[in-house]
Amino acid sequence: MFSLTVRDHFMIAHSFNGDVFGPAQRQHGATYIVDVTFKRPTLDDDDLVIDIGLASTALGDILAEFNLRNLDEIAEFQGRNTTTEFMARVVFDRLAQAIDEGRLGPAATGLTHMGVTLHESHIAWASYEGTL
Amino acid sequence: MFSLTVRDHFMIAHSFNGDVFGPAQRQHGATYIVDVTFKRPTLDDDDLVIDIGLASTALGDILAEFNLRNLDEIAEFQGRNTTTEFMARVVFDRLAQAIDEGRLGPAATGLTHMGVTLHESHIAWASYEGTL
Amino acid sequence: MFSLTVRDHFMIAHSFNGDVFGPAQRQHGATYIVDVTFKRPTLDDDDLVIDIGLASTALGDILAEFNLRNLDEIAEFQGRNTTTEFMARVVFDRLAQAIDEGRLGPAATGLTHMGVTLHESHIAWASYEGTL
Amino acid sequence: MFSLTVRDHFMIAHSFNGDVFGPAQRQHGATYIVDVTFKRPTLDDDDLVIDIGLASTALGDILAEFNLRNLDEIAEFQGRNTTTEFMARVVFDRLAQAIDEGRLGPAATGLTHMGVTLHESHIAWASYEGTL
Amino acid sequence: MFSLTVRDHFMIAHSFNGDVFGPAQRQHGATYIVDVTFKRPTLDDDDLVIDIGLASTALGDILAEFNLRNLDEIAEFQGRNTTTEFMARVVFDRLAQAIDEGRLGPAATGLTHMGVTLHESHIAWASYEGTL
Amino acid sequence: MFSLTVRDHFMIAHSFNGDVFGPAQRQHGATYIVDVTFKRPTLDDDDLVIDIGLASTALGDILAEFNLRNLDEIAEFQGRNTTTEFMARVVFDRLAQAIDEGRLGPAATGLTHMGVTLHESHIAWASYEGTL
Numbered sequence: 001m002f003s004l005t006v007r008d009h010f011m012i013a014h015s016f017n018g019d020v021f022g023p024a025q026r027q028h029g030a031t032y033i034v035d036v037t038f039k040r041p042t043l044d045d046d047d048l049v050i051d052i053g054l055a056s057t058a059l060g061d062i063l064a065e066f067n068l069r070n071l072d073e074i075a076e077f078q079g080r081n082t083t084t085e086f087m088a089r090v091v092f093d094r095l096a097q098a099i100d101e102g103r104l105g106p107a108a109t110g111l112t113h114m115g116v117t118l119h120e121s122h123i124a125w126a127s128y129e130g131t132l
Numbered sequence: 133m134f135s136l137t138v139r140d141h142f143m144i145a146h147s148f149n150g151d152v153f154g155p156a157q158r159q160h161g162a163t164y165i166v167d168v169t170f171k172r173p174t175l176d177d178d179d180l181v182i183d184i185g186l187a188s189t190a191l192g193d194i195l196a197e198f199n200l201r202n203l204d205e206i207a208e209f210q211g212r213n214t215t216t217e218f219m220a221r222v223v224f225d226r227l228a229q230a231i232d233e234g235r236l237g238p239a240a241t242g243l244t245h246m247g248v249t250l251h252e253s254h255i256a257w258a259s260y261e262g263t264l
Numbered sequence: 265m266f267s268l269t270v271r272d273h274f275m276i277a278h279s280f281n282g283d284v285f286g287p288a289q290r291q292h293g294a295t296y297i298v299d300v301t302f303k304r305p306t307l308d309d310d311d312l313v314i315d316i317g318l319a320s321t322a323l324g325d326i327l328a329e330f331n332l333r334n335l336d337e338i339a340e341f342q343g344r345n346t347t348t349e350f351m352a353r354v355v356f357d358r359l360a361q362a363i364d365e366g367r368l369g370p371a372a373t374g375l376t377h378m379g380v381t382l383h384e385s386h387i388a389w390a391s392y393e394g395t396l
Numbered sequence: 397m398f399s400l401t402v403r404d405h406f407m408i409a410h411s412f413n414g415d416v417f418g419p420a421q422r423q424h425g426a427t428y429i430v431d432v433t434f435k436r437p438t439l440d441d442d443d444l445v446i447d448i449g450l451a452s453t454a455l456g457d458i459l460a461e462f463n464l465r466n467l468d469e470i471a472e473f474q475g476r477n478t479t480t481e482f483m484a485r486v487v488f489d490r491l492a493q494a495i496d497e498g499r500l501g502p503a504a505t506g507l508t509h510m511g512v513t514l515h516e517s518h519i520a521w522a523s524y525e526g527t528l
Numbered sequence: 529m530f531s532l533t534v535r536d537h538f539m540i541a542h543s544f545n546g547d548v549f550g551p552a553q554r555q556h557g558a559t560y561i562v563d564v565t566f567k568r569p570t571l572d573d574d575d576l577v578i579d580i581g582l583a584s585t586a587l588g589d590i591l592a593e594f595n596l597r598n599l600d601e602i603a604e605f606q607g608r609n610t611t612t613e614f615m616a617r618v619v620f621d622r623l624a625q626a627i628d629e630g631r632l633g634p635a636a637t638g639l640t641h642m643g644v645t646l647h648e649s650h651i652a653w654a655s656y657e658g659t660l
Numbered sequence: 661m662f663s664l665t666v667r668d669h670f671m672i673a674h675s676f677n678g679d680v681f682g683p684a685q686r687q688h689g690a691t692y693i694v695d696v697t698f699k700r701p702t703l704d705d706d707d708l709v710i711d712i713g714l715a716s717t718a719l720g721d722i723l724a725e726f727n728l729r730n731l732d733e734i735a736e737f738q739g740r741n742t743t744t745e746f747m748a749r750v751v752f753d754r755l756a757q758a759i760d761e762g763r764l765g766p767a768a769t770g771l772t773h774m775g776v777t778l779h780e781s782h783i784a785w786a787s788y789e790g791t792l
Contacts, residue, residue, distance in 0.1 A: 001526065002481045007519040011384045013277035013293035013334070020237075027334040029277035029293010032386050034230040036501065046414045047477035052520060070277070070291040074662065079177035084136045089175075101516075105416075108217065120194045121273045121295050126185060131135065141455075141781045145673035145689035145730070150442045152501075154449065159730040161673035161689010164780050202673070202687040213443035217398045252474065253669045253691050254405040256448060256648065265790065266745045271783040282574045284633075286581065309748075310678045311741035312748065315783060345575035349530045369680075371533075386518065387535040388580060394529065405649045409541035409557035409598070423540035423598040425557010426651050466541070466555040518557050519538045539748045550713065581764075609707035613662045617703075651667040652712060658661065 001113075004049035005037040006056050010067035014082045021081070027072075032084065033090060033117040037129075039113035051105045058103050062071065062094045084118045084126035092116045092128045111129060133245075136171040136181035138188050142199035144212045153213070159204075164216065164250040167196060171245035178219045183237045190235050193223075194226045197198060216250045216258035224260045231264060265377075268313035269301040270320050274331035278346045285345070291336075296348065296382040298327065298355060301393075303377035315369045322367050326358045348382045350389035356380045356392045362394060397509075400445035406463035408495040410478045417477070423468075428480065428514040430459060430487060433525075435509035440456050447501045450517045454499050458490045480514045480522035488524045495528060532577035532586050533565040537597035542610045549609070555600075560612065560646040562591065563617060565586050565657075567641035574599075579633045590622045612646045613654035620644045620656045627660060661773075664709035665697040666716050670680045670727035675741045679776040682743070687732075692744065694723060694751060697789075711765045718763050722754045738756035744786035752776045752788045759792060 013029040036059055038050045066074075071082040080086060092114060099108045115129035168191055170182045198206075202262040203214040212218060224246060231240045247261035277293040300323055302314045330338075335346040344350060356378060365370045379393035409425040416528060432455055434446045450462045462470075467478040488510060511525035541557040564587055566578045594602075599610040608614060620642060627636045643657035673689040696719055698710045726734075731742040740746060752774060759768045775789035 001524070002485070003427075003523040003525075005521050006482055007386065008388070011292050011385070012295050013291045016178075020178050020180070023332045026332050027277045027337075028275050028332040029295075030275050031293075031295040033386050043479075043481060046412075046416050048416070049522065051416055054217060057207050063455040068287045068290050068292040071142070073291075083175075083179045085136055085181050086179040091255055118451045121275070121515050122271065122297050123273070126181065127135040127137075128133070129135075139782065141689050141783070142783070143690050145687045148442075152442050152444070152447055155728045158728050159438070159733075160671050160728040161691075162671050163689075165782050174787040200683045200686050203425075205687075215439075215443045217400055217439060217445050218443040218765045222683040253671070254667065254693050255669070258399050258445065259399040260397070261399075266749070267787040267789075268745055269785050280574075284574050284576070284579055307743075307745060310676075310680050311743045311746040312680070313745050313786065316678055328747070347571075347575045349532055349571060349577050350575040353530070365685075389533050390577065391531040391533075392529070393531075406653070407529050407556050407558050407649070409555045413578065421602075422596050423541045424539050424596040425559075427557075427559040429650050464551045464554050464556040469555075476640065506626050519537070519541070519610045544706075548706050548708070548711055611703075611707045613664055613703060613709050616705040617662070654709065655663045655665075655666050656661070657663075 001037055001041055002043055002049050003037050004040040004052065006052060006059060007033065008034050008056070008059050008063055009033045010063040011090060012066055012069055012071050014071040016081045016083070018081065030120050031088065032120060033058070035117040036091070036095060036112050037115040038087065042067040042110070044050070045111055048107065050108055050111065054104045057100045062091060062098065073093050079127045084120045084124070085128065088116045088118045088126050088128040092130065096132060133171055133173055134170050134175055134181050135171040135179040136184065136199070137167050138191060139165065139190050140195055142163045142195040143164040144198055144201055144203050148213045148215070150213065162252050164219065164252060166191070168223070168227060169247040170243050172184060172242045173244060174240055174241040174242070180239065182240055182243065186236045190230045191228065194223060194230065205231070213217050216252045217260065220248045220250045220258050220260040223250070224262065228264060265303055265305055266307055266313050267300050267301050267303040270315065270316060270323060271297065272320070272323050272327055274327040275295045276330055276333055278335040280345045280347070282290070282345065294384050296351065296384060298323070299381040300355070300359060301379040302375050304374045305376060306372040306374070307394050308374055310320045312334060312371065313370050314372055314375065322359065322362045326355060326362065348384045348388070349392065352380045352382045352390050352392040356394065397435055397437055398439055399433050399435040400448065401431050401432050402448060402455060403429065404452070404455050404459055405429045406459040408462055408465055408467050410467035412477045412479070414477065416514050426516050428483065429517060430455070431513040432487070432491060433511040434507050436506045437508060438506070440503040440506055444503065446504055446507065450500045454494045455493065458487060459493065480516045480520070481524065484512045484514045484524040486520050487514070488526065492528060529558055529567055529569055530566050530577050531567040532580065532589060533563050534580060536564050536584070536591055537561045538591040538649060540594055540597055540599050541580055542599040544609045544611070546609065558648050560615065561647050562587070563624065563645040564619070564623060565643040568638045568641050569640060570638070572635040572638055576635065578639065582632045586623065586626045590619060590626065611654070612648045612652070613656065615634040616644045616646045616654050620658065624660060661699055661701055662703055662709050663697050663699040664712065665695050666719060667693065667695050668716070668719050669693045670723040671701060672726055672729055674731035675780065676741045676743070678741065690780050692747065692780060694719070695777040696755060697775040698771050700770045702770070703774060704767040704770055706768065710768055710771065714764045718755065720756045725763065728789070732773050743786055744780045745754070746782070747777045748776045748786050748788040752790065756792060769788060
């Protein structure tokens with residue numbers, strides 16, 4: 001299995017609901033360093049997993065929707081906690097949709113698996129991975 | 133599949149038995165930077181993989197048993213080599229037990245897989261991973 | 265010149281005022297990974313730059329004041345932009361005060377210089393350094 | 397499952413063929429930081445995944461074949477693009493052959509899986525992994 | 529003293545002249561991860577060391593001149609070895625000129641010192657630093 | 661001012677004397693990741709700060725004296741605490757002597773400053789720096 005990973009980041013404010021979060025129920029924020037891994041069993045005709053330029057652009061476009069925002073104000077996230085693991089899934093779903101829409105190029109149809117990791121600090125990170 | 137990883141470390145002395153270890157048969161030591169990854173297919177009701185506070189505390193308690201110790205003096209390890217890969221398994225087993233005992237909270241029963249990586253230097257690390 | 269550095273982190277929300285900040289004028293947030301470097305020309309009687317336990321505790325106490333908070337709500341910062349470089353100075357000043365108050369132990373009087381670096385992402389960080 | 401990873405690097409020149417590569421069709425180069433992960437379900441009699449000394453030496457020997465070279469001049473790669481993912485596979489295949497030839501020691505016959513990651517920058521890396 | 533650092537990278541081919549370089553006299557290449565540190569004794573009216581957007585853009589423009597190129601073909605470098613330390617100075621000089629030309633904004637006139645570090649691998653990096 | 665840094669590591673056992681060390685008075689150990697920075701105001705005739713091959717070899721030779729050893733058994737360190745900052749100075753002094761003896765080549769006489777950093781974990785490191 002081949003894979004290619006690209007890294008980007010976004011910076012957000014949010015707060016959490018639930019006693020389990022303790023002081024993190026207060027308004028606070030995070031820098032999320034994002035690693036997206038694309039996988040496929042064989043390389044395409046150019047010896048690539050994916051066009052890294054298209055992949056980076058698509059990821060940047062998706063993160064721009066959240067970057068420098070307060071996630072508490074985004075309608076789609078009402079009633080949920082925008083934890084690191086939850087946001088990893090959100091980025092995964094949007095990238096999967098971008099692939100389906102052809103925004104990562106025709107060769108991206110060969111991808112079979114994707115993983116998204118969000119690093120919230122030097123001592124904690126979370127991921128969502130699944131098949132495409 | 134969702135995952136959450138937390139990082140901690142411990143510092144130990146030890147020595148190895150066997151010609152394969154060469155000069156590492158002498159008394160020496162290591163800093164082990166420990167990454168523990170918890171996995172589950174769905175998030176809990178709080179949109180979490182696990183309570184990161186409980187997970188960090190449980191990991192810290194387990195590492196405290198070995199931290200600033202000479203592993204050669206620990207009865208449980210007699211007759212074994214406390215290699216990086218061996219110690220990854222030791223940390224895994226103790227964390228699995230902590231989960232069974234409820235020390236990572238009731239939501240931890242939803243965990244299905246765990247991985248433990250010990251970094252011994254910037255150029256070498258070892259892991260043990262398995263199902264829960 | 266000897267130095268010792270310890271690392272910790274805090275996570276905050278804030279917003280900026282001024283056209284230069286563009287979209288960062290919106291409510292957003294950051295994880296700040298904090299490196300504090302203590303310097304002195306000679307070691308103390310224990311061959312130390314500083315008691316690393318006291319240093320880590322003092323740093324943790326100072327960061328706890330800001331951690332999981334919205335910096336826009338802190339009276340002391342009204343009329344200022346809590347940029348990464350500005351916050352590096354804030355942490356520096358509080359640590360310098362802690363040293364003056366003896367909270368880092370009597371040997372800390374031998375410190376002559378300190379530096380504080382806040383990493384806001386994998387591609388940007390800022391520092392304040394000065395004499396003690 | 398146990399694993400052990402060792403890190404090394406090599407520095408090469410190359411160029412790519414195909415419109416998808418844009419300006420990377422020009423002669424340029426890269427530092428590849430290489431992580432090789434060896435996996436097996438049980439440890440050997442010395443509590444090891446593999447002899448780390450032999451593994452590091454074998455990896456170094458393989459990278460020496462490419463290090464400080466122009467990959468465009470290597471006959472074996474004619475008609476291919478020596479992308480990061482392609483080179484990950486090349487290193488994998490040579491290491492698999494080294495294991496078969498016994499160059500990583502007799503205990504290496506217990507290995508069941510291997511992964512090779514090449515980091516081309518702080519924001520992009522690629523891998524090839526497979527069974528042995 | 530305050531400082532702000534931004535990170536970027538570029539990938540080049542080159543070769544060296546001189547027996548001291550051994551096999552690095554052959555055509556090879558490198559990824560250079562570039563950290564530029566801007567320093568000034570006081571913050572500007574926006575509580576900034578420098579406009580990070582302008583700084584990142586100026587750095588990107590400068591690196592684009594060399595990125596995905598063979599440095600041996602650049603007239604300016606004839607008769608020199610484009611070592612990591614030499615290229616750190618080249619980037620420094622171009623950025624100093626950009627500051628003089630106002631491309632980093634009017635507040636950049638307050639900068640007093642700059643440092644440029646090029647990482648050529650995980651085990652080697654070089655810098656040039658000087659006053660402005 | 662130009663600089664070049666090389667990285668290596670060593671792994672040791674030791675114990676400390678003095679109440680300030682708490683549980684670190686027990687036999688334990690550390691991995692020290694070592695960064696040595698060589699500085700000079702101008703490059704040599706080959707556009708180098710120093711011959712990186714000679715520098716790496718000299719550093720490796722010096723670390724080999726301590727690697728995989730119990731520092732408590734080394735006569736030279738009796739009555740001292742082999743703290744991270746203390747060991748940074750030890751490595752500095754041995755490298756300075758190696759430079760004086762010509763082991764880093766004739767061009768090394770142009771070096772004016774050196775710094776040695778020992779990383780003991782991902783959250784603590786110490787340095788000694790001085791003129792040559």
